[in-house]
Amino acid sequence: MRLVNVVKSWKYPSMLLAGIGISNVGGWIYLIALNLIILEKTGSPLAVAALYILKPLATLCTNFWSGSMIDRLNKRNLMVTLDLFRAVFIATLPLLSSLWSIYLVVFVINIASSMFEPTSMTYITKLIPPKDRKRFNSLRSLIDSGGFLIGPAIAGFLFIIGTPIFAIYMNAIALLLSGLVTMMMPNLERHIRVTSKDEKLSFEVVKKDWTIVLSFSRRYAYVMFIYFLFGCVMVMATAIDSLEVAFSKEVLSLSDSEYGFLVSIAGAGIVMGAIINAMIATKSSTSLLIGLGSLFVSVGYIVYAFSTIFFMAAIGFFILSFSLAFANTGFHTFYQNNIPVNVMGRIASIYGLIEAFLIILATIIAGVAAQLISIQYVVIAGTFVMLVISITLFISNIHPSRANLYSNSSVDRT
Numbered sequence: 001m002r003l004v005n006v007v008k009s010w011k012y013p014s015m016l017l018a019g020i021g022i023s024n025v026g027g028w029i030y031l032i033a034l035n036l037i038i039l040e041k042t043g044s045p046l047a048v049a050a051l052y053i054l055k056p057l058a059t060l061c062t063n064f065w066s067g068s069m070i071d072r073l074n075k076r077n078l079m080v081t082l083d084l085f086r087a088v089f090i091a092t093l094p095l096l097s098s099l100w101s102i103y104l105v106v107f108v109i110n111i112a113s114s115m116f117e118p119t120s121m122t123y124i125t126k127l128i129p130p131k132d133r134k135r136f137n138s139l140r141s142l143i144d145s146g147g148f149l150i151g152p153a154i155a156g157f158l159f160i161i162g163t164p165i166f167a168i169y170m171n172a173i174a175l176l177l178s179g180l181v182t183m184m185m186p187n188l189e190r191h192i193r194v195t196s197k198d199e200k201l202s203f204e205v206v207k208k209d210w211t212i213v214l215s216f217s218r219r220y221a222y223v224m225f226i227y228f229l230f231g232c233v234m235v236m237a238t239a240i241d242s243l244e245v246a247f248s249k250e251v252l253s254l255s256d257s258e259y260g261f262l263v264s265i266a267g268a269g270i271v272m273g274a275i276i277n278a279m280i281a282t283k284s285s286t287s288l289l290i291g292l293g294s295l296f297v298s299v300g301y302i303v304y305a306f307s308t309i310f311f312m313a314a315i316g317f318f319i320l321s322f323s324l325a326f327a328n329t330g331f332h333t334f335y336q337n338n339i340p341v342n343v344m345g346r347i348a349s350i351y352g353l354i355e356a357f358l359i360i361l362a363t364i365i366a367g368v369a370a371q372l373i374s375i376q377y378v379v380i381a382g383t384f385v386m387l388v389i390s391i392t393l394f395i396s397n398i399h400p401s402r403a404n405l406y407s408n409s410s411v412d413r414t
Contacts, residue, residue: 012185013128013136019181020120021143023083026174028151029158030090033167034106040164042099051106052242058110059356066115067349068209069201071342074189075123076182082116083179091172094165118348125336125344126188137332138274138281141325145267145274212343213350222402223338224351226290229393230331231355233294236386239362240301243370243379251376252313265314269321277325286337286406289330291397296323298390301383305376338405 038048070078089109096102128136158167217224248254248262281289300320307313339347362382370378397406 010132013132015181015185016124016127017136017139017143019178019185020140022174022181023178024144025151025154026171026178029155029167029174030171032152032155033158033164033171034093036159036164037093037168038099038102041102047099050103053360054103054107055110055113056356056359058107059114059352060360062111062114063349063353063356064210065201065206067118067213067346068206070115070119070122070345070349071209072201074187075119075126076185076187076189078119079116079123079182080179082112082119083175083182086112086116087172087175087179090168090175094168114352118345118352121332121336121348122341122344123185123188125339125341127186128336130337133336134281134284134286134329134333135278137329137336138278138325140332141329142271142274142278144328145270145325209346210350213346216343216347220338222396223405226334226393226396227351228354229389229396230290230294230327231351232358232389233297233327233386233393235355235358235362236382236389237297237301238359239366240305240379240382240386242363243366243375246370247375247379248313251379252307252310254310258310262310262314262317266317266321269318270324273322274325277329281326281329284326286330286333287397287403289326290334291330291394293323293325293327293330294390295387295394296320297327298383298387299323301386305380305383334406337407 034051035048038051041047086109089105089112093102093105096105124136125133155167158170245259248259254262277289297320300316300318300323302316303319304313304316307316366378366382369381396402
């Protein structure tokens with residue numbers, strides 16, 4: 001009887017995880033295929049690198065207003081619409097001949113993706129009871145890590161039997177499937193109807209919503225401080241990752257095959273970490289998952305930054321990738337339990353805007369500094385900044401007076 005109840009209660013979460021998994025694998029196929037198409041079309045690594053700037057740029061252009069719309073619309077229906085929207089635009093990419101038209105369409109796809117993330121987070125928080133969130137988040141980390149390995153493997157298989165263009169169409173189909181799965185999910189907001197003039201998106205509404213987010217941030221400064229610190233850890237990780245290939249080639253003198261093996265070790269670390277995390281997450285403290293997880297991610301980067309040989313870099317890669325699942329599970333659980341769902345879209349969007357700006361700034365600074373000084377010195381400096389942020393986050397996490405914020409129940413912030 002108990003097993004039947006468990007299966008019944010996890011029916012929709014399982015479907016949601018399946019949809020996330022399909023979309024995740026498709027995303028990897030799309031990314032690799034698009035890189036190859038641009039490289040083949042232009043022969044320029046710089047043209048490929050420009051693709052990675054489009055995502056934070058789309059976030060900058062979108063997130064200052066999208067949260068206001070997300071919180072006022074039906075989340076399930078918006079997720080389905082965004083999946084179908086991305087599927088259609090991705091399917092048009094192989095038909096384009098101009099590089100700038102491809103960039104424009106990719107930019108539009110990234111706008112939809114920037115809106116999808118806070119929308120899905122809000123829907124997940126509404127769907128999953130507080131007692132099940134940590135397990136769900138740990139399983140999501142496992143699926144994300146599986147996508148990291150399965151996505152490129154499927155992409156490689158598609159390139160063998162077809163072309164990158166064929167792989168692009170497969171990603172469009174994956175997003176259609178994800179949208180269909182989402183369509184079968186329960187409609188938790190049937191009551192939402194945007195009819196009032198005051199509810200419609202306008203400059204005044206956006207301005208009012210920014211005031212609401214700032215007021216919430218001041219009132220619950222500790223919650224948003226943890227949110228911001230974790231975001232800063234991820235910002236530094238992104239900036240350091242932007243120098244990864246150059247570091248591997250110039251500092252470690254790795255061949256292409258050795259670099260590929262190094263990335264495979266990171267993939268193995270992600271999967272092992274996610275499996276262990278899924279097994280122990282519900283018995284682990286959320287504060288330790290965030291704090292220790294982030295701290296060990298930084299330690300892994302430190303080991304990698306001081307590497308002079310392949311073996312040492314591999315240890316660093318394994319440590320940081322292994323720890324990511326724990327940090328992400330802890331952060332998502334903390335976030336879901338402490339941010340009210342009625343303002344979650346606005347908070348995620350506005351703080352995502354700040355994070356995107358910091359990613360662009362940190363990446364540019366790291367790139368210019370590496371050009372002027374030394375790649376290894378810049379990577380070492382970046383990892384020490386990350387370590388300081390992680391230590392601050394860990395100390396803030398384990399403060400006894402804040403233990404209630406890390407419990408398995410939602411905190412009422414209405």
